[in-house]
Amino acid sequence: HKEDSPFLSTSDSASKRNDYYDKNLALFEEELDIRPKVSSLLSRLVSYTNVTQGAKEHEEAESADASRRQSPNMGTLMGVYLPCLQNIFGVILFLRLTWIVGTAGVVQSFLIVLMCCSCTMLTAISMSAIATNGVVPAGGAYFMISRSLGPEFGGAVGLCFYLGTTFAAAMYILGAIEIFLKYLIPQAAIFHPADIHAGSGAMLNNMRVYGTICLSLMAVVVFVGVKYVNKFASLFLACVIISIVSIYAGAVKSIFLPPEFPICMLGNRTLVRDLFDVCGKTVVVGNDTIPSQLWKNFCSSENSSSAHCDEYFLHNNITEIQGIPGLASGIIKENLWGDYMEKGQILEKGSLPSVDVHGSMETFGFYVSADIATSFTLLVGIFFPSATGIMAGSNRSGDLRDAQKSIPIGTILAITTTSLVCILFAVGSTDIIFGDAVSKNLVVGTLSWPSPWVIVIGSFFSTVGAGLQSLTGAPRLLQAIAKDNIILFLRVFGHGKANGEPTWALLLTGLIAELGILIASLDMVAPILSMFFLMCYLFVNLACAVQTLLRTPNWRPRFRYYHWALSFLGMSMCLALMFISSWYYAIVAMGIAGMIYKYIEYQGAEKEWGDGIRGLSLSAARYALLRLEAGPPHTKNWRPQLLVLLKLDEDLHVKYPRMLTFASQLKAGKGLTIVGSVIQGNFLECYGETQASEQVRNMMEIERVKGFCQVVVASKVREGIAHLIQSCGLGGMKHNTVVMGWPYGWRQSEDPRAWKSFINTVRCTTAAHLALMVPKNVSFYPSNHERFSDGYIDVWWIVHDGGMLMLLPFLLKQHKVWRKCKMRIFTVAQMDDNSIQMKKDLATFLYQLRLEAEVEVVEMHDSDISAYTYERTLMMEQRSQMLKQMRLSMWSHYSLLMGSLYSDEEEETIEVLPEKNQMTWTSEKIEAERRNRSKQEQELECHHCTLSTLYLAQSSRFYFLCFYNRPI
Incomplete structure (x- = not known):
């Protein structure tokens, strides 16, 4: 006969096994409610997730074939490396990098690229350490920071990250519209300048109109279905890669055969190419020499003898130079140092001869001039968005086969690749004389091979794709913040369609992105999102540094190549880049984050994520307590540290809440406040302690008492009070003053416990060498x-x-x-x-x-005072004489005194000394003293x-x- 066992998996014993579990495991029913069985626990850990469904899962939920979720199967290349490349390479690389190099020069542009790429590399190292410390949910920087630094920091930085992603969508859309209107179809412009002096107002209005239309179309695409965005993601990535390869191919080709890119110069000033057809003052038509279009622009008459011309035009020659002379020409020496300009300043080439003659103000519109005032700090703010996008891999951690391996390798390799590309791109573009579109053609497009249209079309589709990715990711980030329920006014944005699509969050994202569109300037929007991304990266580094320095037991990242010094260096670089880019934008961004932080702190975040700030507070408290143990406080540092003894009624409510009011009104002392109470009963059988503690804490919040609550269960109230007086506090943070109420009705009451408890507390306080405050009529406070x-x-x-x-x-x-x-x-x-x-x-x-x-x-x-002073002096003399006679040490005397406090005799008298050594304070003496007043x-x-x-x-x-x- 083989016994049935619950551990044998046989069909015959299935029902008996269930009975076995029902009967025997019922003993552990309460424990199983708290601690699940090992098999179910492991199953939950493997399938752990802490976020809402991603875009891919939303589309799978809509499909009938997605009844079972597919297991993550993406590797490092497809899951991290390529998405990071697609997010990092963007509009700044194609539209602004040549201008940055031409303005800042080779040395300073190299420094700008190095600073920004170093900042992101250090941030990636810190992010890799956080991402490999356990199972990382999808959500990017928000979840990393919130789970590492707490809900206050997480909410503040999460919203900054959301705003940065939203403004990034606006920046990509503005870049796409700029490519469309300037280089693809210039005839599509709706607004045209009235004359050459009208400035860029018409172009800005065109950007606003087309940008709003493009944003609306993209938002509709995202709303209809994210699967369409995902289908075109590979196409957008291919456009980015092909565009970059064509640029490098063109740079290599320019060494041997520079492309044709003529620039017309008047003296050393650059002329706007589309305002004339021939680069010369005259043109030969047949056998006749007639004034050219340039002559008509600068002179009032076509007759060269009687025409009134601009002085600068008359005294300087017109020459045509090659805009891209090639790397072998040695032009890199001229472009080593920067040439920053003010708004409206004419673009000049210093190596060309020029007669310094003031020309007419009416002809300034014919020259290429600076659209904005440039500086090193402005260029840093404009370039930094091209180094962002490093969180793309961590956002997809739920789809990775091995996230703890793929995220560090893929992210660091992607940053290394993009950094080398940007540095080599900056060096390769130094063979361009003027890093700007001085003609209708895109400068970097002219450099590319085999055709400029490769860059124009590729950059257009890449910016459109990046804009769609931003519009897809930003609403989901806002939805994740809203569903965490740490910011109350964002709750509505946690809802969406039936499949979880963030409809309301998409609407808000579109409205905020429209604000960026209305700015209409790529150079003005880029520093704004730089601030928000830098703020996010700063706190990623801070989170890694805090966790590393605290050395908490659960901080065990698989990624080993990190150090707290690197995290602090990255944090310092982020802070420095914020103020270098724009100090007032930095202050505004920090102010927004600070207000959100204080709002979450004020509302009281109910999330407990085991954050590092709580651990940092614990370490700081431990360090401070150990320092306080060094010695007694100096007189100047003395402050009342209160132990407030409260009395509870039958329902465990605070009987006299004005005691807490009085304690809160003494908070100017900035001292410790401990609120204590005693519940009479057996500790092993009493379950009211938790309820009483909750009631006391609620009353402390109502009365705005900042302190700690301590509820003790004791068989006798006086024993509990003695325990509180002796054991409350920790180290140097102990109470030095006891606050208790005056016993009411003790004269009329036949029950002596009220006044005996009061006398016992007075004796305990005196024995502990503490001060005692007794408020009377406390109910009227x-x-x-x-x-x-x-x-x-x-x-x-x-x-x-x-x-x-x-x-x-x-x-x-x-x-x-x-x-x-x-x-x-x-x-x-x-x-x-x-x-x-x-x-x-x-x-x-x-x-x-x-x-x-x-x-x-x-x-x-004298008689009114002498009675009191005489009795006090006599008491001190008798006590000294008694101690000498009994030869008691201070410790034994203290033990004798405290032993009397724990006597089991309820009717014990308050005297503890031998009868022959009794003090002279008898009842007759007290009554006589009262009459002697x-x-x-x-x-x-x-x-x-x-x-x-x-x-x-x-x-x-x-x-x-x-x-x-x-x-x-």
């Missing part, structure tokens, strides 16, 4: 929303020094509730004292303490308190506060 227009805070300074006694009203006056109240200090003088001099001395003392208060001296008879003292005190709002007095370490319920 003003709330944080009330304001006193007048009133007094009275301090009665009797016998003891008034250090903390004067600090408390000062801290209260910092709060808006007590700010308009005045402070009065009453000190006691004997009949033979000089009251006038005492008042002056006290006023001087307050002045030196920088406290503003009224000083009053109250004269009392003079009527004069009572009358003075009552007279002053009639105008008082808050009354403070002190006895040893005991601070008594009484609130008088006066109209506000």
Whole structure:
């Protein structure tokens, strides 16, 4: 006979196996709810995902053939390398790099390319470390930063990344329209300049109209189906690769056979080519020499003898030079250094002869002039978008066969390839004299081989494809942020079509991109998205640096070639490039990110992603606590660290919430606040601790008390209070002051537990050498929303020094509730004292303490003070004598004292000393002392308190506060 076992997979035992699990595993039902079985746990880990469906999965969900999701099968080449190439190579490479080289020169343009590529390379190293630290969900930089630095940083930088991607779509569309209107079909322009002096206003309007139309068409394509965008992705990538290859082929060809690219010069000034047909002042027609179109442009008459011509035109010759002389011509020496120009400045070639004669302002429109003012910082901001796009591989991590291997290799190789291409492209374009379109042809297109149309058409389709990719990715990034529910006003953008397509997010993306289209200038939009991408890369480096320095146990990236110094260097470069590009754009971008951060922090992000900022706070707190352990605090650094003892009712609600109000009004001390309470019962059987802690925390939030909550379960309340007084706090962050309420109705109550608990707390506080504050009439304390227009805070300074006694009203006056109240200090003088001099001395003392208060001296008879001082002195003498006789050490005396606090006798008397050494404070003595108070003292005190709002007095370490319920 073979026993049935739940571990044997046989069909006969299937039903019995189920019964076995039902009966035997029922013992572990509660544990299985928390900890799933190993098999199901491994299955969930393998299929783990933390994002919404991507564009590809959306289209698969719409298809009937996609009933089962295909497993990821993309490798490094198709999944990371080529997508990064397609995103990095873009409109700046084809339209602006030759202009940047021609303006900045070889040296500075090489520095610009090196700075931007180094920044992205360092960022890629940090990103690779984060991406290989476990399973990385799709979503790019947003998920990396949010899961590494927390929801506040993640939301702020995620929105910046979204805005950067959206403005990138606008930049690509503007680039496509510029290629279309300038180099493909110039006749399609709707607006035309009225004359040559009209400037570029007509062109900007054309860009706005055609850009809006193009954006609308692209948004419709993305809305109808992303599968059409994915189908054309390979075509767009092929256009990019073919265009780059043709440029390098043309550069090699120019060494042996430079292309024809004539430039007409008047003196050393460059002329606009499309305003004339022949580069000369005259033209020969048959046997006659007649003025050319250039003559007509610069002269008022065709008759050379009587014409009034421009002075510069008359004194300078017209020459035609080769625009692309080739690498072998040695032109690279002339282009080593930059020549930055102001807006409207004429483009000149310094090596040509020129007669320096001021020409007429009316003829300036015939020269090629600068459209914008150029500088090194502006060129950095314009070029940097051509180095972005390194997140394309991490965005596809869900489709990769081995993301932890493919992302680092593919991204770093792609950045290396594009960096070499840009550097070689910059060097290869130095054989161009003027890096601008001084004719109707695209300069880089003229350099390409076999035909300029390869570059024109290829660059057009590549920019259109990049724009479509941006319009596809930006809405999904916004949808991911909205679905994380960390920014409340973005919740609506988390919804979309039935298959999850982000319809509302696409609409918002289109509206924001339209703002970039309305700017209508590629050179103005590029620095804007540079700021947002640099902000994103900065925090990627910060996330890697923080995780590396914290050395958290879960930080184990498979990518080993990273270091915190490299991350900090990358972060510093990002910050430097932000302010180099445009300091005011950098401030605006940081301001936007800061406002989003504070908004998420204010709303209270409920996400717990195990972020590094929390770990950084933990490390900083640990370091600070270890430093605080070095020694006791200096007097200048002393501040009240409060332990507020609260009483809970039967429903575990705070019985006197005004105790927390009082604690919050002392927050000007910037000290520690611990709110403690005791639940009577057995810890192993009591389940009310969690509920009580939640109730106390909610009340602390309502009363705006920033501190910690500690709820203790004890068999007796006095034992719990003793535990709180002894054990609350950590290291140097321990309480030095206990706050508890005055026992109500203890005179009339027959139950002695109220006053015994109070006396026990006083004794525990005294034994722990802590200060004790006892507010009376705490239910009448003003709330944080009330304001006193007048009133007094009275301090009665009797016998003891008034250090903390004067600090408390000062801290209260910092709060808006007590700010308009005045402070009065009453000190006691004997009949033979000089009251006038005492008042002056006290006023001087307050002045030196920088406290503003009224000083009053109250004269009392010697008998009123001597009884108290005599008894206190006698107590100290008897205690010293008793300790000598019993030869008790301080430690044994402390143990004896604390042992009495944990006595099981409920009716135990409060004396702990032997009967023969009892103190003289008997009940008869106390009653006699009460009767000995003079009527004069009572009358003075009552007279002053009639105008008082808050009354403070002190006895040893005991601070008594009484609130008088006066109209506000």
